[in-house]
Amino acid sequence: MPRLPALAVSRRALLRGAAATAAVAASLAAVPPAFAADKLTVLLDWFVNPDHAPLVVAAQQGFFADEGLDVELVPPSDPAAPPRLVAAGQADVAVTYQPSLYEQVAAEMPLARFGTLVETPLNTVIVLADGPVKTLADLKGRTIGFSVAGFEDVLLSAMLRSAGLTPADVKVINVNFALSSSVMTGAVDAVVGGYRNFELTQMALEGKPGRAFFPEEHGVPAYDELILVARRDRLDDPRLPRFLAAVERAALWITNNPEAGWKSFVAANPSLDDELNARAWKDTLPRFAKRPAALDRGRYERFATFLTEAGLIKSLPPITDYAVELR
Amino acid sequence: MSDPRPLQASLKPRASPPGRRAPSPAGAVRALAAGRVARAVLVAALVVGGWQAVVLVAAPPPYILPGPGRVAAALVGNARFLAENALVTTLEIGLGLVLGVGLGVATAVAMAIAPAARRLLLPGIVVVQSLPVFALAPLLVLWLGFGLASKVVMASLVIFFPVASALNDGLGRTDPALLDLARLAGASRGTTLAIIRFPAALPDLVSGLRVAAAIAPIGAVIGEWVGAAAGLGFVMLHANARMQTDLMFAALAVLAVIAVALRAAIDRLGRRLVPWVEG
Numbered sequence: 001m002p003r004l005p006a007l008a009v010s011r012r013a014l015l016r017g018a019a020a021t022a023a024v025a026a027s028l029a030a031v032p033p034a035f036a037a038d039k040l041t042v043l044l045d046w047f048v049n050p051d052h053a054p055l056v057v058a059a060q061q062g063f064f065a066d067e068g069l070d071v072e073l074v075p076p077s078d079p080a081a082p083p084r085l086v087a088a089g090q091a092d093v094a095v096t097y098q099p100s101l102y103e104q105v106a107a108e109m110p111l112a113r114f115g116t117l118v119e120t121p122l123n124t125v126i127v128l129a130d131g132p133v134k135t136l137a138d139l140k141g142r143t144i145g146f147s148v149a150g151f152e153d154v155l156l157s158a159m160l161r162s163a164g165l166t167p168a169d170v171k172v173i174n175v176n177f178a179l180s181s182s183v184m185t186g187a188v189d190a191v192v193g194g195y196r197n198f199e200l201t202q203m204a205l206e207g208k209p210g211r212a213f214f215p216e217e218h219g220v221p222a223y224d225e226l227i228l229v230a231r232r233d234r235l236d237d238p239r240l241p242r243f244l245a246a247v248e249r250a251a252l253w254i255t256n257n258p259e260a261g262w263k264s265f266v267a268a269n270p271s272l273d274d275e276l277n278a279r280a281w282k283d284t285l286p287r288f289a290k291r292p293a294a295l296d297r298g299r300y301e302r303f304a305t306f307l308t309e310a311g312l313i314k315s316l317p318p319i320t321d322y323a324v325e326l327r
Numbered sequence: 328m329s330d331p332r333p334l335q336a337s338l339k340p341r342a343s344p345p346g347r348r349a350p351s352p353a354g355a356v357r358a359l360a361a362g363r364v365a366r367a368v369l370v371a372a373l374v375v376g377g378w379q380a381v382v383l384v385a386a387p388p389p390y391i392l393p394g395p396g397r398v399a400a401a402l403v404g405n406a407r408f409l410a411e412n413a414l415v416t417t418l419e420i421g422l423g424l425v426l427g428v429g430l431g432v433a434t435a436v437a438m439a440i441a442p443a444a445r446r447l448l449l450p451g452i453v454v455v456q457s458l459p460v461f462a463l464a465p466l467l468v469l470w471l472g473f474g475l476a477s478k479v480v481m482a483s484l485v486i487f488f489p490v491a492s493a494l495n496d497g498l499g500r501t502d503p504a505l506l507d508l509a510r511l512a513g514a515s516r517g518t519t520l521a522i523i524r525f526p527a528a529l530p531d532l533v534s535g536l537r538v539a540a541a542i543a544p545i546g547a548v549i550g551e552w553v554g555a556a557a558g559l560g561f562v563m564l565h566a567n568a569r570m571q572t573d574l575m576f577a578a579l580a581v582l583a584v585i586a587v588a589l590r591a592a593i594d595r596l597g598r599r600l601v602p603w604v605e606g
Binding site: 078079080083084087088100103104106107108109145148150151171172173174175176177178181182185187188 | 387388389390391465468469472473552553554555556561564565567568569570571572
């Protein structure tokens with residue numbers, strides 16, 4: 001039998017070639033899904049701070065990447081802008097406040113809440129601990145500073161009412177960014193708008209500890225301080241459930257590994273590695289929503305009624321229009 | 328003595344031909360004023376028309392750019408509220424102008440009298456002007472409190488530089504011939520300044536005042552943004568946070584009217600001060 005013409009390839013070369021092909025195939029399979037990752041722009045409500053921990057950690061630990069998402073976290077220059085930008089289609093997700101959601105909806109912004117980041121109120125009325133104000137009733141005839149978030153006067157009125165006072169019994173001044181400093185220097189007797197996990201710590205660190213009155217303990221229905229909103233007509237976007245899955249994973253991971261979580265947070269934001277933020281981190285841990293997608297419709301309805309009765313909002317569409325639970 | 332009557336007769340206005348009345352001075356002023364008002368109304372109508380056109384064509388959402396109709400509704404619906412706050416801001420602007428112009432004029436005159444003072448003051452003035460107002464405003468509020476004082480100082484800081492700079496330039500640019508004349512007549516520095524250099528620099532002062540009038544509202548509003556309980560800047564900030572964009576634009580419209588009225592008032596003052604300058 002005539003021998004077949006010998007191929008110009010030796011067995012060794014064949015083996016080498018097969019190995020090379022296998023290596024190329026393996027490296028192609030090992031390419032991270034970044035090429036296929038979907039971009040998502042998230043506008044924060046304020047500069048990056050420990051309140052945003054699940055988002056920052058999800059990005060830092062690759063939880064978003066595991067869901068095939070390339071998430072960009074953008075702090076705003078104007079805190080009132082993010083919901084507007086999302087409503088106008090300039091970004092995908094905004095972090096905002098549950099009380100603001102009703103104002104946005106009443107202003108005909110086509111937004112809907114689809115997730116929660118911080119599920120307890122953070123707002124407080126803060127006075128100096130060694131000052132003359134021991135109870136809310138002591139605020140009679142005093143000055144209260146507020147920063148502009150759009151609903152603080154409603155919060156304050158309800159709290160004053162619970163102490164038997166009316167808004168006419170106090171003088172209210174907009175102190176904008178100088179919340180802690182204005183109460184510490186005594187320029188005002190109290191401030192509303194400071195967060196229990198931030199401004200209180202700031203004052204303690206400055207040697208002028210404050211005393212806090214919590215809205216939900218004084219006549220204001222409980223609400224979610226930080227929520228996630230998107231455009232109503234984009235709620236069926238497949239990126240959103242994946243986004244929430246990564247946020248949930250991060251919230252649980254931080255709960256289980258608080259130290260590692262803090263290290264991850266400062267790795268992404270080295271400028272926040274200080275005493276104030278470290279303390280804020282510990283104080284905020286219990287407040288992150290461990291079930292970000294879950295919606296307590298009754299709670300949202302109660303707050304809607306509260307705002308309508310206070311006269312801040314004239315009328316609202318049904319709750320299902322603007323607060324949803326994604327599946 | 329010649330009879331004065333023919334002279335008087337020649338000075339009397341001639342009887343106009345029948346069917347045509349010569350315009351009296353009062354009538355001329357009325358016609359001029361009516362023309363100016365008509366022009367202002369026309370410009371306003373064009374602005375509103377252009378705005379409505381943008382809203383119709385680009386169809387921006389009302390929470391980004393409301394149409395003139397919505398803003399007018401917000402204006403009418405909150406008329407009293409806006410008027411109260413407009414009064415506060417106008418007061419801040421007025422007091423700021425008085426303080427800023429006073430300081431500016433005093434500084435420029437000081438620099439003109441004593442060249443040593445000029446070398447000392449000029450760099451300091453330039454530095455103060457270049458500091459971003461946003462950085463200074465919180466400091467002012469800290470030192471002066473949340474009342475009127477911080478806003479007035481903020482506005483006067485913003486007004487001070489154009490006035491000081493313009494007057495300083497004017498005082499430095501006096502006609503050398505006039506200065507020679509003063510020197511030959513033995514006038515002191517002070518007298519030269521008072522009767523030659525200052526009047527000659529008045530047109531420059533008026534230019535400085537025009538710029539100051541344009542930016543005075545900005546100074547007052549920034550002061551309000553940083554800490555206030557009233558004023559149009561406060562209203563705008565609040566409305567913005569409450570997503571009430573139509574109210575924010577209504578406050579903006581009122582501020583624009585104040586700014587235009589201020590400019591018109593300064594123009595009038597300018598014509599009085601320097602009637603020999605055209606325009």
